Amino acid sequence: MKIARYYPILFAMFLLAGCLEPVDLPILNGEARLVLNSNFTNDQYFHVRVSQSRNLQDSSTFVFVNNATVKIFHDGELLETLTYFPPDDKDEFPSYRSLSIKAEFGIEYEIIAEAPGFASITSSGKVPFPTEITDTSLEDEGNQTSSSFVFFSLGIDDNQVEDNYYHILVYQLADQLVSSSNGTKDFETRLFGPLKMFTFDPDAPVSFFIDNRGALIRDRSFNGQDKKFTFRVDFEKLRTTNDNGRIIIELRSVTEDYYDYLTSIKRQHDRSNNPLSEPAIDFTNIENGYGLFTGFSVSRDTIDLR
Structure with missing residues (x-):
């Protein structure tokens, strides 16, 4: 499967379980610190990136740390020392990965990373337990001059026991007729990301991620209820070639840290586009460093295009 559209930093990462893409986290003064990014889900190996922060005036690219020691613990017991993997054809960034342990629902994992010259x-x-999608439906679809759109709705069966946070992602899966290097043509299944995603409900408890390509939700206003949301999603084109056009809706149950981190990145992005905006505080849950270490779980549903 190929991803036909380039996603902005971070949004592409959330397509599959794995680690967060590097995030630019400069520091105003003082020594550089380690930056650790890992976003994990159940039944998947841990995948961690380690880089170093840089000064605000430093315009250089990311500096990855390839001599770190990264360990995963549970209740003080060492589970595994992660293995370093250099960049390759499948992953352009170096990473540290587990080879034996996989994340499980509800288990609190601790991580420690050390590298020479850094604290x-x-x-x-x-990984929070998943929340089920109670209902999905295609409300409308249509075409415009330069894009196509769909209106869809989904229901979230919220758990009243605790505060819940969600991340909604939408993709289009379709068979597309493509030409090979030898001149033949064949159908190839591809995944297409949206141009934009939004809601017309001004009271919906929704925060949109960078460029409105994903929705972040907290359940403060509907705690313990079955809540319905309706969104409009714009695509470059609705592809129904070979009768295999589908919309994939992904509901991620995420942690408060996950929610706070992404909303912080959104504020940082908005601030960079508006020099007169108020300063934004960058969120991290890494002690003595920067970045994010947290999990998510997934529920998915599909809607066939008419």
Whole structure:
């Protein structure tokens, strides 16, 4: 499967379980610190990136740390020392990965990373239990001059026991007729990301991520209720070639740290586009460093295009 559209930093990462793409986290003064990014889900290996922060005036690219020692613990017991993997054809960034342990629902994992010349960093995180999508439906679809759109709705069966946070992602899966290098043509299944996603409900408890390509939700206004949301999503084109056009809706149950981190990145992005805006505080759950170590779980549903 190929992803036909380039996603902005971070949004592309959330397509599959794995680690967060590097995030630019400069510091105003003082020594550089380690930056650790890992976003994990159940039944998947841990995948961690380690880089270093840089000064605000430094315009250089990311500096990855390839001599770190990264360990995963649970209740103080060492589970595994992660293995370093250099960049390759499948992953352009170096990473540290587990080879034996996979994340499980509800278990609190601790991580410690050390590297020569840096203070050691620590964090903890878990994979929340998934929240089911109660109902999905295609409300409308149509075409415009330069894009196509769909209106869809989904229901979230919220758990009243605790505060809940969600991340909604939408893709289009379709068979597309493509030409090969030898001149033949064949259908190839591809995944297409949206141009934009938004709601017309001014009271919806929704915060949109960078460029409105994903929705972040907290359940403060509907705690314990079955809540319905309706969105409009714009695509470059609705592809129904070979009768295999579908909309994939992904509901991620995420942690408060996940929610705070992404909303912080959104504020940082908005601030960079508006020099007169108020300063934004960058969120991190890494002690003595920067970044994010947390988990998420997934519920998915599909809607066939008419």
